[in-house]
Amino acid sequence: MTRIRELSFSRLDVPLIEPFGIATGAQVVAHNVLVHVRFDDGTEGLGEAAPFPAVNGETQESVLAVLPEAARALTGRAATRFRPLALAAREAVGAVKSALCAVETALLDAFCRRAGLSLWEFFGGSEAELETDITIPTGDVERAHTAALRARDAGFGTLKVKVGGTDPEMDLARLRAIGSAAPNAKLILDANASLSADEAVRLLDALDELRARVVLFEQPTAAEDIEGLRTVLERGRVAVAADESARSAADVTALARAGAGNVVNVKIMKTGVLEAWDMVAAARAAGLGLMIGGMVETELAMTTSASLAAGVGGFRFVDLDTPLFLGERPLVGGFARTGARLSLGEAGPGHGVRASAHSGKPATVQG
Ligand SMILES: [Mg+2]
Known part of the structure; x- marks a missing residue:
């Protein structure tokens, strides 16, 4: 059975051409987070968290704070059972939904790559x-x-x-x-x-x-x-x-x-x-x-x-x-x-x- 070997993450800071302003605030740099998952058969997947503080208060720091718990919850589990994994990730990250999005995306990316399918x-x-x-x-x-x-x-x-x-x-x-x-x-x-x-x-x-x-x-x-x-x-x-x-x-x-x-x-x-x-x-x-x-x-x-x-x-x-x-x-x-x-x-x-x-x-x- 293929298992999750590792879930790791890093800051993904991307400067914008001009500020992206909405009624409640603006972003000048997208302080996002890249999540990387690896199965024990070598399959890899990537996911992105894009917290937008002015929309819901989530920040790069709040994403980074909950991801270690997601990594602990998922490592060693059956890699191709996406729904139980997503449920475990949801519990691990709590209210920080952009972190959940990144973990789910990385898992789906790896799952589809392994199956030879596009996400579409x-x-x-x-x-x-x-x-x-x-x-x-x-x-x-x-x-x-x-x-x-x-x-x-x-x-x-x-x-x-x-x-x-x-x-x-x-x-x-x-x-x-x-x-x-x-x-x-x-x-x-x-x-x-x-x-x-x-x-x-x-x-x-x-x-x-x-x-x-x-x-x-x-x-x-x-x-x-x-x-x-x-x-x-x-x-x-x-x-x-x-x-x-x-x-x-x-x-x-x-x-x-x-x-x-x-x-x-x-x-x-x-x-x-x-x-x-x-x-x-x-x-x-x-x-x-x-x-x-x-x-x-x-x-x-x-x-x-x-x-x-x-x-x-x-x-x-x-x-x-x-x-x-x-x-x-x-x-x-x-x-x-x-x-x-x-x-x-x-x-x-x-x-x-x-x-x-x-x-x-x-x-x-x-x-
Ligand atoms: Mg809108």
């Missing part, structure tokens, strides 16, 4: 391509305008605009600048839980003719403000996605019952991979639309998410753009990107992502 095939291989949006982070009007021009020229048809955490007039001015720079683009607004329902509806109303181009309003209100999500859906006359409010399959079912939003943003980084997969099933069962997203991640976690979404199929919104914000390429492989199009057909085995030859071997903290 493992999840079902439904669609060979996804079309991602690109994010316009918070910042001034000039910066928003420049970013929108760049996105248009690069072939992106959907722009996701971070709103909230500022004067509403600033958001309006940014949205108008973006709208004129990319006149054919669809718009997704994401407030990252920073507005009241009234503020969100007022923002939509103030958009005038731009409003028709808004295809989704992501998490306008606080994570606990379920009623607010429902209000924006009803009074805003726009699709509403739950992101910060949807952190488990049980959350998805409760949101559906409450009529709070009609789309769920699934992120392996906020729940782990298995729970994300369960959220997809819960959303489908409840008739909710699906979005795939992430934190500030490299190709590793993003290809894993893309493999889930394209493998299962039927995702209406795809937000897997953060590799475009990275100033270095410490990892190579994974999906092939042409403009907004992400191709999974040639990725793999596993997610297909490996350390770049130029990056050197990261210092490994033994688990």
Whole structure:
């Protein structure tokens, strides 16, 4: 029987080209963590944790603090029984879900490599391509305008605009600048839980003719403000996605019952991979639309998410753009990107992502 020989991890610090700002804070360097698993038959797998402090308080340090316990819990166990392993990892890491995501990804990567499968095939291989949006982070009007021009020229048809955490007039001015720079683009607004329902509806109303181009309003209100999500859906006359409010399959079912939003943003980084997969099933069962997203991640976690979404199929919104914000390429492989199009057909085995030859071997903290 093949067993897990070793689970180790190291810091993965990736500078960004420019700050990735959302309503509640910004990142200038992605302080992520790389997890490496090795089976006793030599098969290896990699996973990534991308803690985003401004979203849920997780940090690189909190990830590094719980991984030794995961290594202890998994070493020596049967390597090909993914679900019992994922359950043990979940218990070991507690609330630090990005750490769980990294461990599960590394295990699945190794499992699929051993089986000669890509992760995309493992999840079902439904669609060979996804079309991602690109994010316009918070910042001034000039910066928003420049970013929108760049996105248009690069072939992106959907722009996701971070709103909230500022004067509403600033958001309006940014949205108008973006709208004129990319006149054919669809718009997704994401407030990252920073507005009241009234503020969100007022923002939509103030958009005038731009409003028709808004295809989704992501998490306008606080994570606990379920009623607010429902209000924006009803009074805003726009699709509403739950992101910060949807952190488990049980959350998805409760949101559906409450009529709070009609789309769920699934992120392996906020729940782990298995729970994300369960959220997809819960959303489908409840008739909710699906979005795939992430934190500030490299190709590793993003290809894993893309493999889930394209493998299962039927995702209406795809937000897997953060590799475009990275100033270095410490990892190579994974999906092939042409403009907004992400191709999974040639990725793999596993997610297909490996350390770049130029990056050197990261210092490994033994688990
Ligand atoms: Mg979001």
